[in-house]
Amino acid sequence: MNGRSAVTPPGGPEPVRIAVLGCADIARRRMLPAFAADPGSRVVAVASRDASKARDLAGRYGCEPVTGYAQVLADPGVEAVYVPLPVSLHAEWIERALRAGKHVLGEKPLTPDAGVTQRLFALARSRGLVLAENFMWPYHRRHRRVRELLADGAIGELRGFTGEFTIPAPPPGNIRYRPELGGGALLDIAVHPLLAAWLHLGPELEVRGARLRRHPVHGVDTGGAVLLSAPGGTTAQVVFGMEHAYRSAYELCGSEGRLRVERAYAPAAGHPTVIRLERPNGSQEVTVESDDQYLNAVRAFSLAVRNAPNDLREDQSLALARLLAGVHAADATAPATASATTP
Numbered sequence: 001m002n003g004r005s006a007v008t009p010p011g012g013p014e015p016v017r018i019a020v021l022g023c024a025d026i027a028r029r030r031m032l033p034a035f036a037a038d039p040g041s042r043v044v045a046v047a048s049r050d051a052s053k054a055r056d057l058a059g060r061y062g063c064e065p066v067t068g069y070a071q072v073l074a075d076p077g078v079e080a081v082y083v084p085l086p087v088s089l090h091a092e093w094i095e096r097a098l099r100a101g102k103h104v105l106g107e108k109p110l111t112p113d114a115g116v117t118q119r120l121f122a123l124a125r126s127r128g129l130v131l132a133e134n135f136m137w138p139y140h141r142r143h144r145r146v147r148e149l150l151a152d153g154a155i156g157e158l159r160g161f162t163g164e165f166t167i168p169a170p171p172p173g174n175i176r177y178r179p180e181l182g183g184g185a186l187l188d189i190a191v192h193p194l195l196a197a198w199l200h201l202g203p204e205l206e207v208r209g210a211r212l213r214r215h216p217v218h219g220v221d222t223g224g225a226v227l228l229s230a231p232g233g234t235t236a237q238v239v240f241g242m243e244h245a246y247r248s249a250y251e252l253c254g255s256e257g258r259l260r261v262e263r264a265y266a267p268a269a270g271h272p273t274v275i276r277l278e279r280p281n282g283s284q285e286v287t288v289e290s291d292d293q294y295l296n297a298v299r300a301f302s303l304a305v306r307n308a309p310n311d312l313r314e315d316q317s318l319a320l321a322r323l324l325a326g327v328h329a330a331d332a333t334a335p336a337t338a339s340a341t342t343p
């Protein structure tokens with residue numbers, strides 16, 4: 001394949017030879033540029049159901065266009081695959097890739113079913129392969145800075161988390177409007193603030209209530225709210241939606257202050273970001289130098305493939321799948337109201 005002969009960084013390990021399954025928007029906008037910037041990765045093929053799409057995108061990265069995903073899995077020159085397919089296809093193609101001996105970077109949510117997710121991780125482990133779920137924002141250095149501020153007592157004892165992620169409506173026909181492809185805002189959008197809540201409030205976080213708004217024609221959920229709690233009474237509220245004005249933020253409320261992160265889940269690379277800290281004696285902006293979470297996430301994957309095949313964030317992926325199931329269960333038991341079905 002074309003990209004295979006590219007030069008290995010002096011002294012570094014051989015770059016991981018990666019193929020992309022599907023000419024997804026996220027692959028075009030974020031992941032292919034990040035793979036290209038990572039000295040530890042080399043994209044060797046782009047596969048699509050459509051030969052001309054594969055040709056066009058592969059041409060931009062000097063790698064091989066492949067028609068169909070199965071063909072890529074049969075290629076011994078491919079070591080790893082990136083799977084940015086619609087959610088309902090993740091489990092099938094991740095499993096096929098693992099069975100073909102490929103490491104997998106799968107888009108979020110890996111699967112919304114904890115049992116299936118667990119089985120996929122067990123399969124990866126049994127074969128010494130890396131399986132990783134592609135959450136990128138935790139790789140931005142400002143979240144590490146947030147954890148440091150919390151550990152330093154900047155807001156006192158943590159009492160609660162509020163996370164919001166809402167985006168304007170995607171175009172008609174988008175995978176997010178197609179229930180058979182795993183569409184909907186819960187799986188696409190809510191997963192980010194739910195993960196942020198879990199990372200801050202701990203592994204015993206549980207869903208206590210949820211309400212989803214459903215699209216009157218397509219049936220997918222287009223937004224909603226979730227209430228969660230952790231042992232000790234710390235609470236989290238998550239608001240999300242995909243037919244809404246844009247907002248991407250989280251806030252941590254403590255006994256002595258508050259800490260807010262704006263543009264939390266998809267910040268532009270290359271710009272410094274700010275953490276807003278409010279305390280009784282005034283507010284303060286903590287500036288964090290620019291970072292590239294997309295490159296960092298890709299780098300973490302290529303390093304895991306080369307150095308630590310079992311360094312898998314299985315607990316995080318399983319916890320997220322359980323929270324998603326908790327949201328559905330809580331929504332199903334919520335009393336029906338007219339507003340829940342009105343767009």
Ligand SMILES: NC(=O)c1ccc[n+]([C@@H]2O[C@H](COP(=O)([O-])OP(=O)(O)OC[C@H]3O[C@@H](n4cnc5c(N)ncnc54)[C@H](OP(=O)(O)O)[C@@H]3O)[C@@H](O)[C@H]2O)c1
Pocket residue numbers: 021022023024025026027047048049050053054084085086087089107108109134135136175181187188
């Ligand atoms: N980590 C993040 O921050 C982030 C951000 C955005 C999206 N995502 C995730 O990335 C995945 C893709 O999202 P996207 O917005 O990039 O979607 P998209 O542009 O619609 O891409 C999905 C791709 O899947 C392939 N595909 C295979 N079967 C399909 C079918 N029956 N219908 C439609 N497409 C099909 C298509 O590739 P071919 O036609 O080339 O085969 C298509 O380009 C989702 O799992 C989403 O949750 C993650």
